[in-house]
Structure formats: C-alpha cells, structure tokens
Amino acid sequence: MNIKQYYLDANALLEGHFLLSSGNHSNYYLQSAKVLENPKVAEILAIELARKIKEYGLTIDCVCSPALGGILAGYELARALGVKFIFTERVNGIMSLRRGFSVRNNDNIVICEDIITTGGSALESANCVESIGGRVVAFAALANRGFCKRVDSQFDRKIECKLPYNVPLFALDDFVFDMYDEKSCPMCASGSIAVKPGSRGN
Numbered sequence: 001m002n003i004k005q006y007y008l009d010a011n012a013l014l015e016g017h018f019l020l021s022s023g024n025h026s027n028y029y030l031q032s033a034k035v036l037e038n039p040k041v042a043e044i045l046a047i048e049l050a051r052k053i054k055e056y057g058l059t060i061d062c063v064c065s066p067a068l069g070g071i072l073a074g075y076e077l078a079r080a081l082g083v084k085f086i087f088t089e090r091v092n093g094i095m096s097l098r099r100g101f102s103v104r105n106n107d108n109i110v111i112c113e114d115i116i117t118t119g120g121s122a123l124e125s126a127n128c129v130e131s132i133g134g135r136v137v138a139f140a141a142l143a144n145r146g147f148c149k150r151v152d153s154q155f156d157r158k159i160e161c162k163l164p165y166n167v168p169l170f171a172l173d174d175f176v177f178d179m180y181d182e183k184s185c186p187m188c189a190s191g192s193i194a195v196k197p198g199s200r201g202n
C-alpha cells in the first residue's frame with residue numbers, strides 16, 4: 001500500500017519551498033487533514049492502521065484522540081477496530097475529557113492522531129485517560145514525522161519525541177523531510193522565496 005501516493009493525490013503532501021511555523025524551511029509540507037477530506041480514503045487508511053494494530057496482537061476497547069486534529073483519524077480507526085471512540089480537549093490549557101465521555105477501569109485504549117510530530121498532544125491525551133483508570137496500550141497515527149519510532153520503521157527515535165518508550169506507536173508511514181534554517185537553506189540560496197503553507201489556498 002503506497003501511503004504517500006494517497007497523500008499526493010489528495011494534495012495533502014505538498015512539494016515546494018515552505019516556511020514552517022518553527023521558522024525552518026522545508027521542501028515538503030504535510031497538510032494532513034486534506035487526506036481525510038474523502039471519507040472513502042479515510043476508511044481505507046484506517047482499515048490499514050487497524051490491521052497493523054491487530055496483527056501486533058493488541059486487544060483494544062476504545063480509541064481516544066486529542067481534539068481537533070486527531071478526531072477524524074481516531075473515529076475512522078475506532079470504526080475499523082469495532083470499538084468506541086472518545087476525544088479529549090483542552091479546557092483552560094489542560095487536556096480534559098468532557099461531554100459525558102468516560103473510560104472503564106483497565107480499558108485498553110489507543111491514542112490516535114492524524115500525524116505524530118513529537119507526540120506532545122497525544123501524551124497529554126494519554127495522561128488524561130490514564131488518570132481516570134484507562135490503560136494506554138498503543139499510540140497510532142496515519143503519518144509519523146520521524147521524530148518518534150513507529151513499529152516496523154527503520155528510523156530511530158529522536159530526542160524530540162515525547163511518547164513513552166514502552167508503548168508501541170503504529171503509523172502507516174514515515175514522512176521525514178529535509179529542514180533548514182534560513183541561512184543554510186539551499187532553496188533560498190538558489191533565489192527562491194519560502195512561502196507559508198496556507199498562503200496560497202492550501
């Protein structure tokens with residue numbers, strides 16, 4: 001299954017010269033919500049992610065996502081796994097479970113994002129459900145930016161990764177891009193101007 005082709009076809013993976021919110025420049029940009037615009041594609045990707053989790057031998061009771069970015073991916077994953085779905089959201093900056101959502105004691109929970117960068121929001125979501133008795137047995141994402149180590153990947157964990165060492169991360173693929181500061185950017189050196197993703201309608 002060629003995951004990157006799904007992203008390219010959906011204009012979710014953009015090639016160019018981008019100014020990222022971190023201030024770095026990159027030759028690619030991942031607009032991960034775009035790949036979920038088509039529910040049929042979302043379903044296909046989630047079934048593949050669910051297959052990886054089941055093959056690993058995990059039993060799952062519930063999928064939980066941090067709002068807002070993880071909700072669509074998490075909901076589709078829950079459908080593919082045949083389990084319930086809940087989401088956490090920030091209340092005064094604290095990741096919380098609202099809307100009557102609950103977890104049972106020792107429920108096996110997957111925390112699902114659309115994309116895992118350093119895993120900060122996913123970790124906050126995990127801490128939230130564990131504080132009320134849930135057991136986080138896996139993290140999952142459609143795309144992994146290569147800072148965290150996913151099951152079956154040749155890329156090693158980087159220092160920026162915030163996810164715990166002892167819980168597996170499942171993702172469909174790694175999206176590892178070259179990043180440069182402005183002074184060492186070869187695209188700037190060749191005279192091109194970096195654009196903010198979103199400034200041209202994406």
Ligand code: ZN
Pocket residue numbers: 017025026182185186187188189193194
């Ligand atoms: Zn540049």
